[in-house]
Amino acid sequence: MKSVAYGVENATSPVALMNIERREPGQHDVLIDIMYCGICHSDIHQARNEWGGHSLYPMVPGHEIVGRVSKVGSHAKKFKVGQLVGVGCMVDSCRHCEACQDGVEQYCDDSVFTYNARDPKHGGLTFGGYAERITVDENFVVSVPENLDTKAVAPLLCAGITLYSPLKHWNVQPG
Ligand SMILES: [Zn+2]
Numbered sequence: 001m002k003s004v005a006y007g008v009e010n011a012t013s014p015v016a017l018m019n020i021e022r023r024e025p026g027q028h029d030v031l032i033d034i035m036y037c038g039i040c041h042s043d044i045h046q047a048r049n050e051w052g053g054h055s056l057y058p059m060v061p062g063h064e065i066v067g068r069v070s071k072v073g074s075h076a077k078k079f080k081v082g083q084l085v086g087v088g089c090m091v092d093s094c095r096h097c098e099a100c101q102d103g104v105e106q107y108c109d110d111s112v113f114t115y116n117a118r119d120p121k122h123g124g125l126t127f128g129g130y131a132e133r134i135t136v137d138e139n140f141v142v143s144v145p146e147n148l149d150t151k152a153v154a155p156l157l158c159a160g161i162t163l164y165s166p167l168k169h170w171n172v173q174p175g
């Protein structure tokens with residue numbers, strides 16, 4: 001389905017409106033109407049091809065996504081239409097390596113980033129959250145509590161978890 005997005009055509013072009021294609025939700029996908037997406041500095045680095053020439057164009061950045069589920073695949077069990085959800089920096093992984101089996105897909109060598117990546121299962125490039133909607137496998141979607149300030153939740157999907165994870169891992173205490 002057609003979706004309006006903000007993206008760049010190359011490393012020097014301005015951010016502009018573009019039309020992208022989102023897949024119809026497959027069995028395990030959810031379609032999300034995006035409400036907010038944070039701007040992480042890595043979005044700018046990748047849009048401007050500042051990370052060693054690995055940028056893929058056209059590019060729709062955005063990996064701090066908050067929105068509401070608008071459609072659910074026939075076998076997707078985790079989310080209901082209308083539910084508030086988030087998507088971070090990855091949308092898929094290989095599902096069978098040791099990391100994936102252990103539930104730490106972020107360590108998978110074949111993880112698929114939310115944008116600026118090739119999508120091995122669906123073809124083409126992944127496009128991120130500077131868009132009106134996104135289709136994501138439910139296993140890479142998180143639920144967001146309704147009592148939070150929705151727009152303030154967006155940065156938690158990358159910047160927030162990046163800080164929270166080591167604090168928790170190392171059991172940081174006052175002082
Ligand atoms: Zn980020």
Ligand SMILES: [Zn+2]
Pocket residue numbers: 093094095096097098099100105108109110111
């Ligand atoms: Zn894996």
